[in-house]
Amino acid sequence: MSAQAEPAGASGPAAAVAGTAGSAGPEVVGGPAVGTRRRVRSFSLVAGGLIVALIIVTALVALIWTPYPALAVDPAGRLAGSSGAHLLGTDQYGRDVLSRLMSGARITLYTGFISVLVATAVGIPAGLVAALYGGVVGQAVLRLTDILYGFPALLAAIALSAALGASTTTAMIAIGVAYIPVFVRVTRANALGVLASEYVMAARAYGRRPWAIVRRHVLPNIATTIVVQMCLLFSLAILAEAALDYLGLGTRPPAPSWGSMLQQAQGYLHSDPALSLWPGLAVFVVVLGFSLLGDGLAELFDVRARR
Amino acid sequence: MAALSVRDLSVRAQGLELVRDVSFEVHSGERVALIGESGSGKSLTAMAIVGLLGRGLSASGEARLGDEDLLGVSERRRCQLRGDRIALIFQDPMTALDPTMRIGRQVGEALRQHRGLSRRQAAEAAVKLLARVEIPDPARYAHSYPHQLSGGLRQRVMMAIAISCDPDVILADEPTTALDVTVQRRVLELLDRLVREEGSALLLITHDLAVVSEMCDRVVTMYGGRVVESGSVESMLTAPQHPYTDALLAASSAVSIDGASGEPLPAIAGSVPAAGQFPPGCPYRDRCPRASQQCTTMPPLEAVGDRTVACWHPVGREEPAAGITTEGTLK
Numbered sequence: 001m002s003a004q005a006e007p008a009g010a011s012g013p014a015a016a017v018a019g020t021a022g023s024a025g026p027e028v029v030g031g032p033a034v035g036t037r038r039r040v041r042s043f044s045l046v047a048g049g050l051i052v053a054l055i056i057v058t059a060l061v062a063l064i065w066t067p068y069p070a071l072a073v074d075p076a077g078r079l080a081g082s083s084g085a086h087l088l089g090t091d092q093y094g095r096d097v098l099s100r101l102m103s104g105a106r107i108t109l110y111t112g113f114i115s116v117l118v119a120t121a122v123g124i125p126a127g128l129v130a131a132l133y134g135g136v137v138g139q140a141v142l143r144l145t146d147i148l149y150g151f152p153a154l155l156a157a158i159a160l161s162a163a164l165g166a167s168t169t170t171a172m173i174a175i176g177v178a179y180i181p182v183f184v185r186v187t188r189a190n191a192l193g194v195l196a197s198e199y200v201m202a203a204r205a206y207g208r209r210p211w212a213i214v215r216r217h218v219l220p221n222i223a224t225t226i227v228v229q230m231c232l233l234f235s236l237a238i239l240a241e242a243a244l245d246y247l248g249l250g251t252r253p254p255a256p257s258w259g260s261m262l263q264q265a266q267g268y269l270h271s272d273p274a275l276s277l278w279p280g281l282a283v284f285v286v287v288l289g290f291s292l293l294g295d296g297l298a299e300l301f302d303v304r305a306r307r
Numbered sequence: 308m309a310a311l312s313v314r315d316l317s318v319r320a321q322g323l324e325l326v327r328d329v330s331f332e333v334h335s336g337e338r339v340a341l342i343g344e345s346g347s348g349k350s351l352t353a354m355a356i357v358g359l360l361g362r363g364l365s366a367s368g369e370a371r372l373g374d375e376d377l378l379g380v381s382e383r384r385r386c387q388l389r390g391d392r393i394a395l396i397f398q399d400p401m402t403a404l405d406p407t408m409r410i411g412r413q414v415g416e417a418l419r420q421h422r423g424l425s426r427r428q429a430a431e432a433a434v435k436l437l438a439r440v441e442i443p444d445p446a447r448y449a450h451s452y453p454h455q456l457s458g459g460l461r462q463r464v465m466m467a468i469a470i471s472c473d474p475d476v477i478l479a480d481e482p483t484t485a486l487d488v489t490v491q492r493r494v495l496e497l498l499d500r501l502v503r504e505e506g507s508a509l510l511l512i513t514h515d516l517a518v519v520s521e522m523c524d525r526v527v528t529m530y531g532g533r534v535v536e537s538g539s540v541e542s543m544l545t546a547p548q549h550p551y552t553d554a555l556l557a558a559s560s561a562v563s564i565d566g567a568s569g570e571p572l573p574a575i576a577g578s579v580p581a582a583g584q585f586p587p588g589c590p591y592r593d594r595c596p597r598a599s600q601q602c603t604t605m606p607p608l609e610a611v612g613d614r615t616v617a618c619w620h621p622v623g624r625e626e627p628a629a630g631i632t633t634e635g636t637l638k
Contacts, residue, residue, distance in 0.1 A: 134362075198402040204359055205397075206390030206417040206468060209383075216416070220407040 045296025048231075051289025059105040066099035070256045081274065088278050091261070092268060097275070100256035101282055107257045108238055108286060111172045111250075115237035116230050118176025123183025124226065128214055130184065131191035142188075145181045153178030154240060161249040168241070168257070171250040175240045179233050186229050190222040224301035231294030235287040242283050258283050309371070310335045310508035311356070311393070311476045316368035316378075318348070318355050318532075323583045325364070326351050326532040330608075333476065333508040340519040340540075341512045342555065343529035346579040349512045350398075352529070353478045357395055358385045372476060391421040394469035396479040396498075400461035400486075404453040410437070410464055411449025417471045436467040441497060459490035463497065470501055476508045484514070495522065516559045520544050528552045531580075531590025538614035548614060548621035550595045551575075589618070597622075 062070075067087070074094030081089045088097040130141040157174035164170045194200060194217060203213050244250035245259025253260055258279040265275040309332040318326035326348040333339045341349045355366040358377060370377040372393055377385060389395075394417075397403040404413060414436050415429030424432060430449070437445035440463040453461060462482060469477055482498060483491040499522055502509045511523060519526060520540055527537040528549060536549035547553040554575045577594040580586075588605050592598040597620040608617040 198397060198399060199405040201359060202395075202397055202403040202465070202468075203405070203416070204386075204389070205357060205395040206471075207386045207388070207420050208390075208416070209386055212420075216408070217405050221405070223407075 042296045042299045044292045045300055048289050048292030048294070048296050051285060052293050055105055055109065055286055055289060058102055059109050062099075062102035062106055066096075066102050068096035068099045070099045070103040071095065071254055081272075089272075089274060091264065091275060095256075097261075097278055100261060101258070101278060103256045104258045104261065104279070104282065105286075107168060107251055107255065108241070108283075111168060111175075111241040112234040112237045112290070114169060114172035115176040115179065115240075116233050118173050119179040119183050119233055120226070120230065122177075123180040124187050126180070127184040127187025128191055128218065130188045131195060131218075132210055132214065141184065145184045148177070149181035151178065154243060157240060157244055158247070158249055161244065166249045166252060168251040168255075171241060171244045172237065175237050175244075179236070182233070183226070183229065186225060187222065190225050191218050194218045194221045224297070228294050228298045228301070231290050231297060235290035235294070238283065238287055238290070308335075308373075309333060310337075310373070311510065312369075312371040313352075313356065314369040314371070316352060316355055316366065316370060318351050318360065318364055318366050320364045320582075324532065325582050326355065326366075328368070329529070329532075329534050331527050331534065331537060333510050335475065335508050336506050337525065338502065338509040338511060338523040339525045339527060340523040341510060341527050341529060342514070342516065342519060342552075344514075344555075344575075344579050346582070347529040348532035349529055350480055351532075353395070353480050353510065353512060356478065357389055357393060358382070359389075359395075387421070390417040390468075390474075391472045392474055393476045393478065394472070394474040396462075396465050396469050396477065396482045398481045398484055400458055400465050403465060404461055406453055408452075409449065410451050410453065410456070413453075414449070414464060414467045414471060417468055421472050432471070433467070436471055437464070439470070440464070440467045440501070442467075457490075458486050459494055462486060462490075462494050466494075466498060466501060470505055470507075473505055474507055476510065477502060477505075478510045478512070480512045481514070482511075483518075498522075514559075516544065516556060526552075528555070531585045532582075533590060533617065534608065534615075535591065535618070536614070536616045538616075542612075542614060546623055548611075548616040548623060549591075549618045550597050550620070550622055551591050553622045 072095060074090065076094065080094070083089070088101070090096055091100070126141050126145070130138045130145075132138075153175060156178045157171050160174035160177075161167075161170050191214075195213075200213055200217055203217055208216070241250055241257070242259035242262065245257045246263045248260075248263070251257035251260055253264070261279040262276060262283075265272075265279065268275050311333040313332070314330050316326060316329040317324055329348070329352055331339065341352065343349050351360070351364075354360050355364075356370045356377060358366075360366060366378055368378060372388060375384075375388070377388065377393070380388070404410075411430055411433040414433035415424070415426075418424045418432050419426070419429045434445045434449050437449060442448050442460060442463055448456070448460070453464075456464065462485075465482075469479075479498065483494050486494060495518055498509075509523075511519075513519060523540050525537065525539055526543040528535050528543075528551060530551050536543070536547065536552050538548075543552060544556065547556055554573075557573045558575060575594060576596075580593070586593050586603075588603040589595070589598070592602040595602070597618075599620065601619045606617045606619045608615050
């Protein structure tokens, strides 16, 4: 986590060369490495990025075109296997599985987005407050965080859905709320490290006020860690949403969410196992994609920090 | 009139007095050196003046910048003064620059804060400042990140930040300690020139007495959180009166050019005690070869001519009645 502060401490190649060339002429080297971007050979980053890009494109395409309308029922063509007409077959109402999966991608992205938005919108400011004010205010934020953290995420989501009625948005807000503590803690821990650094002291020495320092120095320096954390939460939120849908507490049928598709396919596990396979595979791939992207970004930032 | 006037400055932490009753003045255009070993309270004094002491440390006394007492004004006002009328140059340029912010933006920060410049105006001013601190190709370096610069260049950047708002007073806390020896001299020459051009008062905290003799007008020696001696550079470095200044000089001037004197390098006996471990009375008496029973009471800071010295048995002023014995000397 302190890796972000490293470039200043570690003497980069420029500093090392300057040391040897220092005796002759001014202590200048070839100058800053402009335009030499390190090539990223991280499998995680490329694979994760491709999968996430694919999902986003799919969701966008589904907005304007799917092979069949996602909700179109065809009693005559129930439980049809893969064919030229229906690439992934049809479900028990004769709806095209591929079309439903494509529309479901949009719901999936929406759920991840809402959760991450809620968790970061509350968690990051709270973490910054906790880091900046050590006294009663900071302690209060941390204790509230502890209470929230003690509450199982899925249980909180179920309770909220039960109270407010099942809907995708309620479920996702619940998941987001449950992950607020993670962001409070990650933000606070990293912000404390940055606030203790000499460049923050230098910023104070030229007259910057605390919240200006947070905006200009703390946030840019902890952004990398936070972005990685956001990717991980995105994948967790998608899993949680699938679970809630499966329990009937998330997206209401007939909306084509992957979780509810799985739930409905359960009844046909013996006669038509492929019906369960596709939505399950879709959840798996998306979660994998966001996890890989998170890992890849962490690697990338780490490499840059050590440069 | 003094640009910076420090009166009875004390710094406390948990009942310990880390800096005690420090007083000195720095006039406009004057360069004052603050010398002493690590742990003598030099940096604490500087941080107390600008109000940047860490948590748990509190300062009392007075630090007048012009007609305002830095210790008495609100934190809001202090933020307005810091970087504008009083600037700080840090010891380690490797850690004092934000790794995520481009050099040009960092240099322009103080100007945007205090002069209300727009982003573009600040960027233009930053390039000019970088040129003033003799950074080659300033326009290009303004777009670099700190890790792309060498230590010497980074310290130049720190200086550019320090002078950006034409401060009345510059505090430089060992500005060359973290640099290569080959680079130190150039950075000091630059500092010398900048201070002259700005007409600022300079408080230079340093170990390097050679630098002091070249750059400074007056010297203040600190030991155990107290000022033990002060005076002009000529008199202090040629005829130190406090045994501690004398010992510092002996330890730093002993390196002969031919390196073949055969004599061991003189060192000051013992080491600086931890805070709170100083003996009562004169804090130096445990290590002082001239200490006597009288030294168990703190000698007052007495002014003799342009000098002030706090010692019962000053060097070069042998008084027969003083009765210098070694009896009082503790090991």
